[in-house]
Amino acid sequence: MSAIYLLIIISIITAFGFLMTFLWAVKSGQFEDSYTPSVRILFEEEIEMEVENENTEESKNATV
Amino acid sequence: MPKGAAKIPCHHCGLTCKDKSISANNPTSEKALYFCCEGCKSVYEILEGNGLCNYYQLKEGEEHSSISNFSDESFDFLDLPEVRQKLIDFSDNHQTKITFAIPNMHCTACIWLLENLHKIEPAVLQSKVNFMKKELYVQFRESDFSLKELVRLLAKIGYEPVINLKSLNEKQAEEIQLSKSFYYKLGIAGFCFGNIMLLSFPEYLGLSKAFDGDFHRFFGYLNLGLIVPVVAYSASDYFRSAWNGIRQGNLPIDVPISLGILSLLLQSVFEIVTQTGAGYLDSLAGLVFFLLIGRWFQQKTYGRISFERDYQSYFPIAAIRRENGIEKSIPINQLQENDIIIVRSQSLIPADGMLLKGEAKIDYSFVTGEAEAVKVEAGEAIFAGGRQLGQAIELKLTKKVSQSYLTQLWNNEAFDKTSATAKEEQSLSLLADKIVPYFTPTILLIASIAGIYWWAVADFAYAIQIFAAVLIIACPCALALATPFTLGNALRILGRIGFYARNTATIERLAGIDHIVFDKTGTITQSQNTAIQYVGEPLTAKEEQIVYTLTRQSSHPISRQICDSLQQQQENLPFFELEYFEEKTGQGIEGKVEGQTLKIGNAAFVGEAVYDLFSPNETHTFVNFNGETKGYFSFSNAYREGLKEVIEGLQKEYQISVISGDKDTERANLQQLFGKDAELLFEQSPQNKLDYIQALQQKGKRVVMIGDGLNDAGALQQADVGIAVSENVNNFSPACDVIVEAKRFGQLVDFVTYSKEAVKVVKGAFVLSFLYNFVGIGFAVQGLLSPIVAAILMPLSSITVVVFGVGLSYYNAKFLNRG
Structure with missing residues (x-):
């Protein structure tokens, strides 16, 4: 039964790790803005697509 | 160039361009791009020059606000170390971090542009948007690019940050x-x-x-x-x-x-x-x-x-002080008595002062609600909160900013009617405020008695648990929250649709009224946007300019309207040097410009016989050059839209009066409109209006005065609720309790009904909250609640009461949005 002492201490240390992760997430501002990142992630993609489109158009023009 | 053939949207902001005079070449197609103003064009050029035209693709037809003009000195105060220190979040040798509030951002394209600032200005290391808070966080190298330059860059591309005393107070x-x-x-x-x-x-x-x-x-x-x-x-x-x-x-x-x-x-x-x-x-x-x-x-x-209106945000935060002949911008909280400051056009007066130099035309709409500017002669006093409309003026301050007129006005108890009606039983928030101080001792007593009882009956440990449970379940949060949440939400809902109430107590008072007094001019008739027509011998361009020169000196509503209509026809209309000018109250204005004597005023003033053929619904203002009448401007006295519905709606429940400073030419018209029971009073001075309301109140009536804040400020103040109908919501009038946007006038009945509903909801929430506490304490005293259940129930009860209040106030607001 003495394994319980060890297991409980390990479990609490693990849980403590999650608590630290949570505190870090708060500290790094992840809870402050839940909207802008969702928009931001789309930007690069759109820009790349624009560039690609332009390229394809240019190549089309070239072939014509 | 063809004029007005088709509506051309501005390439940048989407507003309709006046003509094709401002244009740029489009690099991707042959069609030229058009802009509504130079500001928009310069933004486009900045974006184009930095390869940021993707902005326009992301924008997808969103209308963006036009670029506001700002003078080069506008942001000089940012160079002051004290101001800079208060604004920045962090700074070391390499970089500075700062957070701006930018209310102008409103779509994906805004986020994109603001986060790509580094492409425009390499000194910007990183910029990050928090869209929900409308904030921009910038990291930049201050050694290469000063804070002032950064703010100017933002303003230049249309995102001027809001910097005011409040943000300087580091509250945020x-x-x-x-x-x-x-x-x-x-x-x-x-x-x-x-x-x-x-x-x-x-x-x-x-x-x-x-x-x-x-x-x-x-x-x-x-x-x-x-x-x-x-x-x-x-x-x-x-x-x-x-x-x-x-x-x-x-x-x-x-x-x-x-x-x-x-x-x-x-x-x-x-x-x-x-x-x-x-x-x-x-x-x-x-x-x-x-x-x-x-x-x-x-x-x-x-x-x-949270209620965002704060008079502080209307104030400029720096002023230009003249010291030993040098002009320097300093924060307004450093202004001292006897300082000499320069106030430029469109700037607010930060503190009371005396006019030293310049042609002062002060728009006190912020203070009094009067839309017309007030002329001030040198040596006369100018009060804080006014806005200079003419040229730059020089002021000598007579008071410091903190004790200025406006702050006093806003904090003045006389303007806050809550204290006056405090004795009345209807004051809900007061009721809650009264109960809460008694609540805690009562609860402590109940908890102690229950604890001692259970100690005697059972054991000490059990008694402690019951003691704690009673203390926690009885928390009167729900009671304390019901009024601010419900009425606060009502306030917000009303504010969103153009009905700005001063505070929650106003809504309570509005729910309890029984007599409504209307002012005539500017309230039930429209003072602006009336059709102006010129009839008579056509004026030459030079004559128009002379009329313009003269009317722009005067602050009378009719002069302003003529002046504005001339300006609308031609922007930047030139004007002449004035040789002589005089305004005769109630008659007209006369002056000498370019050697010509000009009189503008009513028929008697210019020496014309009164025409009988005029309908009583029109006002005429004659123009007379060198003794010869050229013609007249006619203004129609249009009744406000929706007036009939408002009266019909209010007639059923309230006594109505109309009070006017004009002659009774419109009596028959108005009597028909307002019904037989309505009392109509004409030729009333502002003092008469105030007396009339006082007399009604002495008869035990609760009176609402609906006016325009021009010559009825006293009556608005005296009334239980003073409602100012405002063409321009930025009007700020400490005398009135409510400001209604003129275009929402037709919904007045809905507003009153809604206030009544809101007060009913609060009463319901009170009952609910009391019920909670009685039942909760009842269970806790009997030992049926453990502290943890109490802790779950307590916020739950607050939440239900809040949801009840807020939810019902939303539900009741459904009919408000139809307008």
Whole structure:
């Protein structure tokens, strides 16, 4: 039964790790803005697509 | 160039361009791009030059606000070290971090552009948008690019940050810090709560006795260790606020909560140390956790209903001071008496002063609600809050900013009618405020009696639990929250649709009225946007300019209208030097310009016979050059849209009067419109209007005065609720309680009905909240509630009351949005 002492201490240390992760997430501002990142992630993609489109158009023009 | 063939949207902001005069070449197609103003064009050029034209693709037809013009000196105050120090978040040799509030951002394209600032200005290292808060966080190299230049860049591309005294007060930064530490507290409480529950599992299942004593002690001490951060850190706000309250000699609701926490803690520590039991640490941690969740919900909701109007944000935050002949911009809180300041066109007067130099035309709409500018002669006083409309003027300050006229006005008790009607039973918030101080001692008493009873009947440990449960369930949060939440939400809903009430007490008073007095001119008739027509011998361009020169000197509404209509025809209309000018009140204006004597005024003033063929619904203003009448401007007295519906709606429940300063030419018209019962009074001076309202009040009536804030400020102030109908919502009038956008005038009936509903909802919420407490205390006293259940029920009861109030106020508002 003495394994319980060890297991409980390990479990609490693990849980403590999650608590630290949570505190870090708060500290790094992840809870402050839940909207802008969702928009931001789309930007690069759109820009790349624009560039690609332009390229394809240019190549089309070239072939014509 | 063809004019007005088709509506051309501005390439940048989407507004319709006046003509094709401002254009740029489009690099991707042959069609030229058109802009509504030079500001928009310059933004386009900045974006184009930096390869940021993707902005226009992302924009997808969103209309963007036109670029506001700002002078080069506008942001000079940012060079001042004190101002800079207050604004920036962090600074070292390499970089500076700053957060701006930018209300102008409103779509994906805005985010994109603002986050690509580094492409425009390499000194910007990083820019990050928080769209929900409308904030921009910028990291930049200040050695290459000053704060002022950064703000000017933002303003240039159409995102001028809002910088005012409030943001200088560092309040916002503190709030962010506070909410972050709040999340820490919540997280730690939740973590400890969960683990204490796990470790209490043997206790829950009655297993603790099955094992030997060591486990028991081990779990007990682990729990004790886990409770330390909960009590010491997570619950610290309650202790602090309770202690502050006690020191100031009152008993805030945090006192019973703190007492409950402490009694549970001491009892548990005693039991664990003496090995007599497992204590109630799970209850305690749960209690703190749920209390914090309740508070988090309250903060969220409060944040959403927070009322954003703050007169401070109307003030410029720096002024240009002249010292030994040098002009220098300094923060207004450094202004001293006898300082000489320069106030440029469109700038607000920061403090009371005396005019030294210049042609002062002060728009006091911020202070009095009067839309017409006031001319001030040199040596006369100019009051804070006015806005200079003409050329730059020089002022000598007679007071410091902090004690200025406007601050006094706004803080003046005389303008706050809450104190005047405090005695009346209808004041709901007052009721709640009165109850809360008695609440805490009463609850402490009940809890102590219950505790002593159960100590005698059962044991001490059980008594402690009941003591704590009563203290916690009885928290009068729901009672305290019902009024501010419900009426605050009502205030917000009304504000959003153009009905700005001063405070929640105004809504209460509006619900209790029984007599409505209308002002005529500017209220039931429109003062602006009336059709102006010139009839007579056509004026040459030069004559028009002379008329313009003369009318722009005067602040009379008719002059302003003529002046504005001439300006609308031709922007930047040139004007001449004035040789002589005089305004004859009630008659007209005369002057000498370019050697020509000009008279503009009513028929008698210019020496014309009165035409009988004019309809009574029109006003005529004649133009007379060198003694010869050229023609007249005619203005139609249009009644406000929706007036009929408003009157019909109000007639059923309220007595109506109309009070006017004009002659009674319109009596028949108005009597028909307002019905036989309505009292119509003509040729009333502002004092008469005030007296009339006072007389009604002495008869026991609760009176609403609806005016335009021009010549009825006294009456608006005297009335139980003064409503100013405003063509321009930025008007600020300390005399009135409510400002209604003119275009929402037709919904006046809905507004009054809605206020009544809102007050009913508050009363309902009161009943609900009392019921909660009675039932809750009833159960707790009998020992049927454990502290942890009480801790769950307490925020739950607050939440139900808030949801009840806010939900119903939304529900009731459904019919308001139809307009």
